[in-house]
Amino acid sequence: MFDYNIEITAENLPQMFGCMVFNDDVMRERLPRDIYKSLHKTIEDGRELDITVANVVANAMRDWAIEHGATHFTHWFQPMTGITAEKHVSFISPYGNGKIIMEFSGKELIRGEPDASSFPSGGLRATFEARGYTSWDPTSYAFIKDDSLCIPTAFCSFGGEVLDKKTPLLRSMDVISAAATRICQIFGYSDVTRVVPTAGAEQEYFLIDRSLYEKRLDLKLCGRTLFGARSPKGQELEDHYYGAIRPRVIEFMQDLNRELWKLGIYAKTEHNESAPAQHELAPIYGIVNAATDHNQLTMEFLKKVAERHNMACLLSEKPFAGISGSGKHNNWSLSTNTGINLFDPGADPSSNKVFLVFLAAVIEAVDEHQDLLRISVASAGNDHRLGSNEAPPSIISVFLGDEITEILECIADGRPYNHLDVCGMDTGVRTLPEVKKDTSDRNRTSPFAFTGNKFEFRMLGSSNSISGPNTILNTIVADVLERYAERLEKADNAEDEFYFLIRDVYKAHSRIIFNGNNYSTEWIEEADRRGLLNLKSTPEALPLIMNKENIRLFTKHRIYTERELRARYEILVDNYIKVVNIEALTMLDISNRQLIPAAMRYTTEAAYGAAQRKAVGISGTSDSSAVMAKNLAVLSDSLYDRTLALDRTINGAKMIKEPIDCAEYYRKSVLPAMEALRKAADELELLTPRDVWPLPSYSELLFSI
Numbered sequence: 261m262f263d264y265n266i267e268i269t270a271e272n273l274p275q276m277f278g279c280m281v282f283n284d285d286v287m288r289e290r291l292p293r294d295i296y297k298s299l300h301k302t303i304e305d306g307r308e309l310d311i312t313v314a315n316v317v318a319n320a321m322r323d324w325a326i327e328h329g330a331t332h333f334t335h336w337f338q339p340m341t342g343i344t345a346e347k348h349v350s351f352i353s354p355y356g357n358g359k360i361i362m363e364f365s366g367k368e369l370i371r372g373e374p375d376a377s378s379f380p381s382g383g384l385r386a387t388f389e390a391r392g393y394t395s396w397d398p399t400s401y402a403f404i405k406d407d408s409l410c411i412p413t414a415f416c417s418f419g420g421e422v423l424d425k426k427t428p429l430l431r432s433m434d435v436i437s438a439a440a441t442r443i444c445q446i447f448g449y450s451d452v453t454r455v456v457p458t459a460g461a462e463q464e465y466f467l468i469d470r471s472l473y474e475k476r477l478d479l480k481l482c483g484r485t486l487f488g489a490r491s492p493k494g495q496e497l498e499d500h501y502y503g504a505i506r507p508r509v510i511e512f513m514q515d516l517n518r519e520l521w522k523l524g525i526y527a528k529t530e531h532n533e534s535a536p537a538q539h540e541l542a543p544i545y546g547i548v549n550a551a552t553d554h555n556q557l558t559m560e561f562l563k564k565v566a567e568r569h570n571m572a573c574l575l576s577e578k579p580f581a582g583i584s585g586s587g588k589h590n591n592w593s594l595s596t597n598t599g600i601n602l603f604d605p606g607a608d609p610s611s612n613k614v615f616l617v618f619l620a621a622v623i624e625a626v627d628e629h630q631d632l633l634r635i636s637v638a639s640a641g642n643d644h645r646l647g648s649n650e651a652p653p654s655i656i657s658v659f660l661g662d663e664i665t666e667i668l669e670c671i672a673d674g675r676p677y678n679h680l681d682v683c684g685m686d687t688g689v690r691t692l693p694e695v696k697k698d699t700s701d702r703n704r705t706s707p708f709a710f711t712g713n714k715f716e717f718r719m720l721g722s723s724n725s726i727s728g729p730n731t732i733l734n735t736i737v738a739d740v741l742e743r744y745a746e747r748l749e750k751a752d753n754a755e756d757e758f759y760f761l762i763r764d765v766y767k768a769h770s771r772i773i774f775n776g777n778n779y780s781t782e783w784i785e786e787a788d789r790r791g792l793l794n795l796k797s798t799p800e801a802l803p804l805i806m807n808k809e810n811i812r813l814f815t816k817h818r819i820y821t822e823r824e825l826r827a828r829y830e831i832l833v834d835n836y837i838k839v840v841n842i843e844a845l846t847m848l849d850i851s852n853r854q855l856i857p858a859a860m861r862y863t864t865e866a867a868y869g870a871a872q873r874k875a876v877g878i879s880g881t882s883d884s885s886a887v888m889a890k891n892l893a894v895l896s897d898s899l900y901d902r903t904l905a906l907d908r909t910i911n912g913a914k915m916i917k918e919p920i921d922c923a924e925y926y927r928k929s930v931l932p933a934m935e936a937l938r939k940a941a942d943e944l945e946l947l948t949p950r951d952v953w954p955l956p957s958y959s960e961l962l963f964s965i
């Protein structure tokens with residue numbers, strides 16, 4: 261039997277990597293040749309799986325899972341909650357005489373019927389038909405977690421409508437594969453038969469001490485602090501980014517890496533991020549559906565392993581006011597079955613036609629579908645981050661760097677391209693090797709940057725599933741590529757047409773290219789002049805999803821039917837309202853039951869003290885105790901008044917019928933009322949002794965580890 265509890269060491273890591281995954285090696289080893297082959301055919305051609313094949317695969321999976329300590333199996337899926345779902349079912353089956361055998365059938369592998377009624381469906385699931393279906397996605401490997409064999413599945417309603425984040429992603433992968441393959445064929449890559457999108461998600465997160473976390477209802481219920489005065493020290497010394505990692509955090513990271521490696525997740529780099537207590541983990545990229553599964557698992561294990569180390573991992577986008585929030589960088593590229601990265605410019609990008617066509621397609625797609633990219637990252641949590649000085653603004657633009665921009669400009673103007681001088685960087689130190697300067701010098705402020713051989717979409721919030729943004733990217737780029745393919749195929753001279761195409765695209769869409777500082781106020785004005793969208797908040801962005809053009813796009817490529825699209829829209833609006841509502845109610849709870857009582861007690865104590873001092877005649881000339889008591893009384897009153905005001909404002913939402921109007925109300929009325937309450941509380945916190953104020957302070961939270 262495989263000893264899955266064996267400790268991973270530097271020496272055994274290559275053998276232990278992926279030991280909890282039913283991957284290709286395991287399948288080849290454990291399945292009869294013909295079954296293995298026919299399973300592979302299904303995976304590659306996307307064909308329906310034969311039940312006799314499924315039975316054999318299920319048997320092999322069960323044996324392997326039991327050897328690895330699993331007693332249960334579960335269909336593992338990604339409903340619209342944004343997290344994953346599982347329902348564990350044990351392998352046991354009665355065998356007479358009170359005995360059992362361990363069973364797992366092909367039918368159980370292929371299909372599950374979870375009750376769908378408790379997952380968000382946006383009206384797709386009639387209440388009388390609660391059934392939903394999960395069906396095995398053989399393109400993602402099964403794995404073992406918590407003694408359960410987890411089978412990645414897609415999730416749909418009884419009527420076959422999509423209820424998850426996985427299905428649209430898989431659909432979009434097919435669409436872009438077909439379109440990109442067509443372009444490759446036009447340019448003579450006749451051996452390219454499939455193109456896959458690849459993704460690598462850099463994940464940011466905060467770690468705080470568990471005992472402090474437990475004392476904050478806002479962190480426990482909402483994942484972010486709703487109260488808290490600034491800490492005297494924040495991140496202004498810039499001493500945390502890339503700083504030496506603290507021992508407690510190193511132990512956590514090592515433990516986390518081991519868990520992820522066992523699951524075949526390529527956890528690669530880790531470092532301290534810019535804010536105190538903030539860190540980042542980046543994996544090696546993979547095919548986008550596996551990368552999505554892996555990022556979901558990474559988020560799950562970040563939380564789980566943190567708990568094991570007496571810490572709490574915060575994945576919310578803006579856990580602390582005045583401190584950098586957490587994002588997720590979605591690195592995206594296209595790779596052929598022959599191993600070519602289609603965004604690799606090669607040694608001479610100016611003559612690399614395939615590269616330039618794919619590049620042009622991204623530029624056009626991003627410009628045309630700014631709204632969809634913005635919507636793909638829209639959430640109540642991310643609204644606190646986008647546009648606040650540390651994250652890209654809500655405006656989408658593309659960074660290309662000087663060299664690539666110049667090449668496109670030359671083609672557009674019909675002038676020859678003179679290679680930019682890529683000189684060596686002189687460090688002025690003789691003993692250091694000469695470093696070649698990167699002409700695509702990284703621009704850290706761009707929301708959508710070309711970074712050498714991939715695009716980096718940086719607007720995602722840390723808790724975002726990457727499936728949505730990648731579904732959008734695949735679909736919008738495929739849509740443009742299809743048009744290019746038609747144009748190039750029709751042309752008498754594909755060579756000439758190529759130049760006309762690049763010229764036309766550049767002229768029509770160069771407004772989306774911006775190589776400057778995205779954080780500057782000048783850019784916001786400039787973007788406005790260029791006519792770029794600036795959708796500052798989720799309620800402002802969401803309605804655009806139902807535009808005619810978007811319905812055309814999604815239905816044409818069969819990513820969503822119009823009904824499915826509307827359901828997504830409704831779910832997103834509903835989620836926004838619920839999240840802000842929970843936050844507002846949490847504030848009321850904390851204020852009424854913790855802050856106001858503490859403020860009242862302390863104010864009374866101070867007033868009593870002042871009166872006592874006066875009575876015994878020790879009040880000084882400025883009578884500090886009386887002034888202090890008065891200040892406290894004024895602030896306490898304001899805390900009380902604003903709590904009542906927030907309560908009234910929340911109640912006001914009940915009168916509003918249309919969900920999107922309600923979301924707007926939460927943004928325009930409830931959020932400001934929350935902000936006002938917080939302001940009063942934070943002022944009071946600064947005047948209240950540590951042992952009287954009921955919530956751990958920002959200094960404690962941020963510098964506890």
Ligand code: ADP
Nearest residue numbers: 458459460461542543544545591592593713714
């Ligand atoms: P940084 O953005 O911090 O400079 P890197 O350039 O090392 O970091 O890459 C960041 C992420 O991009 C990593 O997760 C990496 O695996 C991923 N990446 C690299 N190449 C590709 C590619 N062709 N497709 C998708 N992701 C990629």
Ligand code: MG
Nearest residue numbers: 462589591716
């Ligand atoms: Mg990055």
